[in-house]
Amino acid sequence: MRIKAQVAMVMHLDKCIGCHTCSVTCKTTWTNRPGTEYMWFNNVETRPGIGYPKRWEDTKRYKGGWVLENGKLKLRAGGPITKLANIFYNPNMAELEDFYEPWSYDYDNLIHSPKRENLPVARPFSQITGKYIDKPEWGSNWDDDLAGGSENVKRDPNVEKLQEHIKTEYEKTFMMYLPRICEHCLNPSCVASCPTGALYKRDEDGIVLVDHDACRGWRFCQNGCPYHKVYYNWNTHKAEKCNFCYPRTEAGLPTICSETCVGRIRYIGVVLYDADKVKAAASVEDPKELYKAQLACFLDPFDPEVQDQAREAGITDPWIEAAKESPIYKLAIKWKIALPLHPEYRTLPMVWYVPPLSPIMNHITNEDELKTDGYIPAVDQMRIPMEYLASILAADDVKVIRKVLLKLTAMRVFMRGKTVGGIDEFRQSELLKEAETTPEEVVEMARLLGVAKYKERYVIPTGRREMDDDLFYQQGACSIEDLAPKEGMNPRYGMMKVRENL
Amino acid sequence: MVDIFLWVVFPYICLTIMIFGLLYRFAFRQLTWAAPSTNFFEKKWLKIGSPLFHYGIIFAFFGHVMGILIPWEFYQTLGISDHMYHFGAIYGGGLAGLMVVCGLVILLIRKMIIDPVRIKATFADYFSVLAVLFVAATGTYMTIIYNLTVVAYEYRATIGPWFRSLFIFQPRFDLMTDIPYIFKIHVITAFALFASIPFTRLVHIFSFPIRYPARPPQQYRSRSGYRRQKV
Ligand code: HEM
């Protein structure tokens, strides 16, 4: 057993209102420099939709993630030899137009325009070429709230898989939001795609980072990530990606995107996992088994043996305590209501999602008279087809989605019963049995999903500093110092040396 | 005098600038050390130009090793006749040269007319493409046209020994006085190009990730000292 700790996130999609606050605060924090204008470490997609970059789920086009070939795990875009042969030209790389050409507005004209008959306007101009773009035609959220629906919805790779009747009937239109950040995977294909080894997973918290000193701009990570969450900075010719706001999490604070989330949909916590099991888990034959295999990598922080081994592996008590309190442990592992995004990519992602409930297609007439078990078929008639959710969150395994939706429905029915009556019926109900839950669990769930205060949503132990090489030097410095060391000092050779492969 | 400058002083100055420039940039300006990829802006022309150029130049690099670094005597002991050698060098080297020149011309035109690429190209980008193009064009001219129309010049008797003598610090500049002009231009501009490397994105040449196939796919790193002492 090789225990490692991972800082992970769960997003509760029921609560996402699609306001894009997370995207904007992340952008103003991390990607507001030349070369990064088009990057959104956090973006919120309306699904069904094309996404950002366009059709990122089209693995045939971008060749991200892993595939299983004769029982062996391989990068879909090809292993090291293929990559070195393709190093002069990367055929699978997404281009600027797959994202969009970022633009700003000529605000200056509003102020300095000479006196004229017509009001001055702020014309849009490209932040790359500087030229005016008279008609911007695509942006990272162009299809927000199903804009351009009849055209854009059809091009969603998940919709392409659905049966004809689901996609075309107007009355059956559905919509949900999907905020996305880097998954900080347990088996990151971006790391494996980097010829230089510039991307790495941090040993102590599992955050996947780019070493900007080491990055040589070979740009294979960009499309090596199946979630398309590594970006190429055309200005510095280096890769950039979400860093889980590590300067904040190290200080015990939630990431910017979580901190500012208006719907409070995000949860952050620590999970312990066995790194020795990762490869086997990513290599199970049937994609539908990947979810279970990944669950099996996680360890029970309450198990004294796990605790001992964790201490042995250098994980401190505050971290073990945090793992016990972890909302992620509860949502993903204990209650199993959070699911990984596209587990079939075999990267073992670590940002999970509680799938959204949606209105029931057939109007339930007398809800007051509806028996508790009447809600069971309702789950199958929800507006968002379960096949669609399964395509995104469960490698097409509808059973997994159905189970979660049942549990969430059971929670609603019970909490409603608490005020309008019907708890006793609930205790005996089939719904409770089929959802495999208990009233106690449901109450706990409702608290974490509905009430949860800041301290319950974010249980983040602070990063450990006592072993740093030169605490004296770092006194009063912020952890970004590692990104921007003292002028003229290379951290590889300076005192802030990063030890590799420990 | 001029010969000493051209074939002793100048090459050493260029190599010194290259070596110390590279060391300085590696140690202090590593954030600027990357391949100048424009794959993100344009793919169609890059797909032809870049592999053509790079495979050509790698081929040409080995050609130079064979012609300049490996002594003539080596071929004689192996029993490779001069005729055979030149046949291989002219056609093999010529092909590589043409690949380099064609690839670079495509890349250059692409740089001049395709929009984001054109607007984002810096002086150093143009400089390195044009400098490599010039050196490659003279080299290709020598290999194909000069060798076929004037004489199959035996550089293994002059340029080769001179080049090797640089590395044992006994430069035999006298060998270079009478070589054809076109060869002189090729050699001098090539050294000037070497001196420019630390100042352009050509530094990427030295970062070829040769160790990639041998390393484990997943990389873990930790903040300093995290695993050193157990608590
Ligand atoms: C030895 C291994 C080499 C590797 C792996 C390599 C790799 C690359 C890569 C990835 C690019 C960017 C292509 C793109 O995506 O736009 C590039 C561009 C370039 N390389 Fe290399 N290269 C190598 C050797 C060389 C050599 C020996 C030279 C010249 C002496 C050279 C000259 C250039 C130039 C001039 C460009 C820029 C092309 C442009 O501006 O469009 N490279 N190289």
Ligand code: SF4
């Ligand atoms: S989601 Fe993040 S960690 Fe996973 S492959 Fe993509 S960039 Fe890497």
Ligand code: SF4
């Ligand atoms: S964790 Fe930080 S860097 Fe990553 S998406 Fe959220 S705000 Fe951006």
